[in-house]
Amino acid sequence: MDGTFEVFERPQAYVSIGLRTRLLKIISGKDYHDVLKAYNEYEEFMVSPEVTDIMLNVSPARSILDSIPKLKKYQDTKAVLQDIIKRKPLFAMDIAAAYSHFMGDESQNLGDGFGRFGVWLSTDLAFHTSSVNHNNYLHFYGVFRYLRDGLNLDTESNTLFTINNIDFGGKVEIEWKKFSLAFEYIAREGDISTSRTMGTVRYAVTNKIALNGGFGENFMSNEDTITIFGIQWGLESKASLKAPLPPGIR
Amino acid sequence: MDFHEVGVNKPIKIKVSIGTEASAFTYIGINDLSNPGKYIPEYAFGTKPNGGWRKVNKGETVSGRRIRIRTFLDFFDIVNNKPEFELAIKRAQQNYILILNGGNQGLKNLVFDTSSSFETKSAILHSEVQLT
Numbered sequence: 001m002d003g004t005f006e007v008f009e010r011p012q013a014y015v016s017i018g019l020r021t022r023l024l025k026i027i028s029g030k031d032y033h034d035v036l037k038a039y040n041e042y043e044e045f046m047v048s049p050e051v052t053d054i055m056l057n058v059s060p061a062r063s064i065l066d067s068i069p070k071l072k073k074y075q076d077t078k079a080v081l082q083d084i085i086k087r088k089p090l091f092a093m094d095i096a097a098a099y100s101h102f103m104g105d106e107s108q109n110l111g112d113g114f115g116r117f118g119v120w121l122s123t124d125l126a127f128h129t130s131s132v133n134h135n136n137y138l139h140f141y142g143v144f145r146y147l148r149d150g151l152n153l154d155t156e157s158n159t160l161f162t163i164n165n166i167d168f169g170g171k172v173e174i175e176w177k178k179f180s181l182a183f184e185y186i187a188r189e190g191d192i193s194t195s196r197t198m199g200t201v202r203y204a205v206t207n208k209i210a211l212n213g214g215f216g217e218n219f220m221s222n223e224d225t226i227t228i229f230g231i232q233w234g235l236e237s238k239a240s241l242k243a244p245l246p247p248g249i250r
Numbered sequence: 251m252d253f254h255e256v257g258v259n260k261p262i263k264i265k266v267s268i269g270t271e272a273s274a275f276t277y278i279g280i281n282d283l284s285n286p287g288k289y290i291p292e293y294a295f296g297t298k299p300n301g302g303w304r305k306v307n308k309g310e311t312v313s314g315r316r317i318r319i320r321t322f323l324d325f326f327d328i329v330n331n332k333p334e335f336e337l338a339i340k341r342a343q344q345n346y347i348l349i350l351n352g353g354n355q356g357l358k359n360l361v362f363d364t365s366s367s368f369e370t371k372s373a374i375l376h377s378e379v380q381l382t
Binding site: 046049056 | 273275277279288289291294295296318320322324326327363365366367370372373374376
């Protein structure tokens with residue numbers, strides 16, 4: 001892996017490591033009761049005489065894997081349950097940290113050393129607007145970041161120096177079916193004081209491909225930044241309801 | 251098929267439990283003497299990691315009868331791709347407990363076959379035992 005870090009003329013080599021985990025997730029009481037109700041209906045059906053007769057008397061056993069999915073009641077109860085499972089939590093808090101180590105550049109007499117280190121804490125308060133559409137949400141995000149950047153080049157002395165910054169801010173996002181519209185403001189304080197104000201539009205073509213558009217002012221930019229078009233792929237956003245839940249429901 | 255000598259001992263009991271991320275349901279049936287090839291349901295239940303003992307044929311003698319035990323696993327969208335699915339199946343197989351108790355041989359771990367379908371994200375663990 002290599003990159004210029006917006007500092008070097010040529011891409012440099014670095015090694016990086018990162019981790020991310022969810023610290024806290026809260027689901028709404030309504031979602032919890034909905035998933036229990038849906039699972040109870042699913043379980044009642046799975047132990048019903050109709051299903052039990054298929055499970056015990058269809059041969060060979062492998063044929064059951066074709067027979068059961070064809071039952072309408074199975075399809076309906078499972079669809080309801082899966083739809084509820086996909087709902088996003090009412091509140092979530094994630095933490096992440098990453099470090100990239102600069103491997104040095106002999107051509108510029110730069111030895112290896114501290115690269116960049118960051119810690120992020122983000123929160124998401126999500127309101128499910130089911131009265132509008134079952135996939136609609138209103139999100140309120142909060143973010144706090146500490147960034148230590150050792151890849152700043154003093155061109156006079158040809159040495160690297162470190163700056164420390166703290167970012168904090170928020171974002172409001174509306175999700176409506178496959179569209180989302182968001183507005184964020186993040187302030188940066190520390191060795192550099194600046195801010196970022198961005199609006200974004202996103203359309204999820206599939207679960208793995210999304211079209212993005214952005215507008216606003218990024219950190220350290222002197223004029224508005226406009227991104228006309230972008231494509232993201234390889235992403236899947238999956239929400240899940242967790243414990244205490246019946247077995248098999250994650 | 252498994253075989254197990256029970257003689258006139260009773261009750262003969264079966265224990266089924268499984269540790270899996272799937273939703274699991276177990277069905278136990280005994281062969282219908284008046285309808286060859288068919289099985290009369292005895293139990294149908296959601297399979298737990300710590301299942302208890304269940305009497306076969308309501309605790310009466312079972313010599314000469316055949317028991318069929320099938321556990322259905324439904325993975326929903328827990329698994330995203332085939333390797334993940336196959337790994338989940340392996341975990342289920344390793345954590346599947348199927349024991350028969352009673353008769354002249356005491357405790358017996360029953361063997362089972364596995365059929366799975368990634369398209370439907372489901373699997374069936376099948377076992378049959380002839381009691382003599």
